[in-house]
Amino acid sequence: MPRVVYLVFLLGLIAQSSQGQKQPPTHFLIGGTLVTPDGVIAHGWLDVDKGRILHLERSKPEIPGVLAVETEDLIFAGFIDLHNHPGFNVFPRWTPQHTFPDRYAWRDWHVYQKQMETRGYALQGDKSAFCDIDEYAEVKALIGGATSMIGMGADHQGHPGQSSPDCIRGLVRNLDHFTGFYGTELEQERVANSIGILPRDMNANTAARYAQEIREGSLDLLAIHIAEGLPTDAESSQELDMLEARGLLGPHTALIHAVGLSPSQLGRVARAGASIVWSPHSNFVLYGTTANVDAAFREGVTISLAPDWSPTGSDNMWEEIQYAHGVSERELNGLFSNRQLVEMASSVPARVARIDDKVGTLATGMLADFFLVKPLSAGANPYDAIVEGDIASSMDMVMIDGVPVYGAPELLERFGVALEPLTICGREKALNRAALPAGSFAEVSARLDKRMKALGTELASLDECGR
Known part of the structure; x- marks a missing residue:
């Protein structure tokens, strides 16, 4: 995530901490099937610290005091x-x-x-x-x-x-x-x-x-x-x-x-x-x-x-x-x-774009920009989950710079972020409230809807949901 957003995120954490909420970690482990340029690592783990992938592991590292979130998801580099x-x-x-x-x-x-x-x-x-x-x-x-x-x-x-x-x-x-x-x-x-x-x-x-x-x-x-x-x-x-x-x-x-x-x-x-x-x-x-x-x-x-x-x-x-x-x-x-x-x-x-030393793949040393997706079925080609999967039900979490910014509420809650609820195609999702650049997404949408109506049109939906 861009550095200033990360700072905004940290300020949000301070505010949450003062209200007794858990502070999200900067160092964590996340498990799933890792989709890498060199192949698929089933039941692998990403070791992420301060927004960067430290290691890709084939078994769960034992690091005392570090949050470990295990999933059955596929993990892809961000688009x-x-x-x-x-x-x-x-x-x-x-x-x-x-x-x-x-x-x-x-x-x-x-x-x-x-x-x-x-x-x-x-x-x-x-x-x-x-x-x-x-x-x-x-x-x-x-x-x-x-x-x-x-x-x-x-x-x-x-x-x-x-x-x-x-x-x-x-x-x-x-x-x-x-x-x-x-x-x-x-x-x-x-x-x-x-x-x-x-x-x-x-x-x-x-x-x-x-x-x-x-x-x-x-x-x-x-x-x-x-x-x-x-x-x-x-x-x-x-x-x-x-x-x-x-x-x-x-x-x-x-x-x-x-x-x-x-x-x-x-x-x-x-x-x-x-x-x-x-x-x-x-x-x-x-x-x-x-x-x-x-x-x-x-x-x-x-x-x-x-x-x-x-x-x-x-x-x-x-x-x-x-x-x-x-x-x-x-x-x-x-x-x-x-x-x-x-x-x-x-x-x-x-x-x-010559940024392949920073983003675009899951690899040691890369920035932690990735997303988690439910597989179509056990043993299925991981890429089929995107080509054939439903975006609302499949997408479980998106991370940018090691910060969870969107996804399934229950998964984002594991990282202790303050959530803003969001409904996508009838599915309950959430945004990381502290990461939003213009404040509450509901309020942003309401202001835009009012502006669009004044122009004689309407605000587009976030997704057409297969229409």
């Missing part, structure tokens, strides 16, 4: 979302009656502008609403296993000197604003997020600055929307050339969407060492098709998976994995295994 627009995830699903040739077509469509863009910018333009939007969007991501995400905030041009409100220190790690990886100051991150390469989305000065930062080694990843349109669309087809002309096609670039790229263009992406971020759910809603991940895979392009945004994509990473599985089975002859899909949401994006 890393490299493509999202969280500020719009407070809006309900938007379902256009037809598809589009490219993103410029729907962005310029008067219906979208009336129903989404005008309302979205009005809401996000109110600075007093930012922290409520941030908390709601982060909780929405959290319930699907995301422990790191991108895109919160409207500053896609990346203007130097601009800083986000302090609440973005967060609940989920914000990769482009604050993660806690690089100290306590905001905007020290080594990941940048951009809406596109055309002049309407990125000016020449910004492009030159990104290219310079990559050359100098101060920018590890530029995640940028490229070729978000059909292969026959003229505007989309030129974007790869523009990206390359500006010196931005290389190992430090992740191409978001890439729907319009041909096999030969994907070959160029592979040779440049760049990667793509696949968001099939939103692609099919908006364009009736998705990126040619079959060709990308054959060309050796690294592929991450992410939900885009909940108005036309999935509510969270878990559900985007399930959607991608359906596409893989129906359209791609089972191209991706369940393990590959889960890794495309965890270890792969960690490697793409």
Whole structure:
């Protein structure tokens, strides 16, 4: 968990302790089936201290005085979302009656502008609403296993000197604003997020600055929307050339969407060492098709998976994995295994963002960002629990920086945290009250609901619950 959230959490503990409540431990053991890059450790144990995994053990360590929580759950590394627009995830699903040739077509469509863009910018333009939007969007991501995400905030041009409100220190790690990886100051991150390469989305000065930062080694990843349109669309087809002309096609670039790229263009992406971020759910809603991940895979392009945004994509990473599985089975002859899909949401994006020495896998020395899930059945493939499991009944706990932030109340209570009850798809869950960046989630939701009604719409549900 970002360091300042951890401090807020500690202050909450002090308050709880003064009221006679147990102080949650910073050193603990948690048992379950560990899903690691090197294989599955049945009945294994994680030894966690001060937010970091000290050891992975095959049998329970005997450490006097240390809390040991044994479960029958599967333990996975947290998901890393490299493509999202969280500020719009407070809006309900938007379902256009037809598809589009490219993103410029729907962005310029008067219906979208009336129903989404005008309302979205009005809401996000109110600075007093930012922290409520941030908390709601982060909780929405959290319930699907995301422990790191991108895109919160409207500053896609990346203007130097601009800083986000302090609440973005967060609940989920914000990769482009604050993660806690690089100290306590905001905007020290080594990941940048951009809406596109055309002049309407990125000016020449910004492009030159990104290219310079990559050359100098101060920018590890530029995640940028490229070729978000059909292969026959003229505007989309030129974007790869523009990206390359500006010196931005290389190992430090992740191409978001890439729907319009041909096999030969994907070959160029592979040779440049760049990667793509696949968001099939939103692609099919908006364009009736998705990126040619079959060709990308054959060309050796690294592929991450992410939900885009909940108005036309999935509510969270878990559900985007399930959607991608359906596409893989129906359209791609089972191209991706369940393990590959889960890794495309965890270890792969960690490697793409060059944070794989910190998060993305369960390993000694990594930060304790992980989640616990009920297995489908004894002896079942652990990855099936995500691809086939129900998110509300399956997800038992999410930890960030060794702090339990969401999950089953009875499990969170083992760690002594103060809980705020939450109902997800009819299931009783809870949030760690001390970790919430804008205060009570019920109060945040009430304020947002009032704002959304004033805009002539409604607050999105946290999850569509299979609808």
